[in-house]
Amino acid sequence: MITDPRVFDDEHIPRELVHRHTELEKLARALDPGWDGAGVDDVLIAGPSGVGKTVLAKHYLTRATNATSLQWAYVACLGETTGTILREALRGLDDTHVPPNTPVDDVRRGLAGVVDDHAVIILDEADDLPEKDVLDQFAGIAGLSLIVVCHDRERWTSRLDDQHQTRFRSVIQPDRYSVDELTDILRPRARQGLEPNAVGIGELREIADGSAGVARRGIQALRAAAELAAERGHGSIQEEDVEDCFDRARKRIRASNLASLPFHHQVLYEIIRTEGNPSGHELHRRYDEYAHSIYDGQPLTPISKRSRRTKLAKLQDYGLVERDESGSNVYYSAADPEISSAVRLPMIHK
């Protein structure tokens, strides 16, 4: 059924970006110095998750690179520090090893030295980055422009201090797709990634309809539907496969988020999931109670309450854990209790 799984990867850049022509044009106008002679700008791309902000930036740059060998680098900023972001940018442009303890100033000088004429850095998931620091560091480098990708435009611009207010004059705000548009996005994926006639236009439309205008959801749902059809021995995607595909797609996205987190986070997540709906107090008590055996044989040791709070905050950022503050206590719960971590816990008796 699925002939080319890469087509459904989040990182996959389609040959052609459908229904994003105006956005691509804006990007070109801002970043191409020859476009109208006004020089290059920094760009802000803001909008909801999964509508193709990152793909938009990457698509433009891969295409522009083929033509003019423009230097560019991609940096995922979520949860990263100024140092990590700068090093990752340098590594991306120069393809050299950058030790983790390289002084920030050295990294900045390295960046300045490596930029030939014009280079672009994509700062993805930039909502919470320590932007005062990061922008200051990038600011002085000639020939370097930024594409900042974030969710909330208002929040981003309001957090900028005065000297950065004049940057990011080019703002691109991709919106959610209509059902028709999303169908157009799914069609080439089905053609490239699935057997011929694996999915009818009716089913494709239903998948688009159930994805709330979010391209990532639609693409993962299409993939899940194809998997379900194959498992059920259907020759092509059937109505029942479409019905069940959204659930599987959602679970897969969350499970891969969870798997990407370090051990401490997963331990906390598993305690919350198996406990059901623990209060903060119960959660910490369980942790203290079982930490010894959980971390037995691990290179890591249990962490303090304060550190657990930081991990819990991250779990919330990732949408894996929800916190309910009713009364004087807080309660934690797994957003989707069916998603389990690879971390095994000893039996917990209530």
Next chain:
DNA sequence: TATCCACCGGAATTTATGGAAG
């Protein structure tokens, strides 16, 4: 109203890591 309690999260401080210099 005053006080207690549990928790949050910022800031300062310590520890761990790993590359560079001597």
Next chain:
DNA sequence: CTTCCATAAATTCCGGTGGATA
């Protein structure tokens, strides 16, 4: 090899918040 240094992660300290209780 040892020492030194910068960063990131973890810990310690602590003021602030908001509901519960007397």
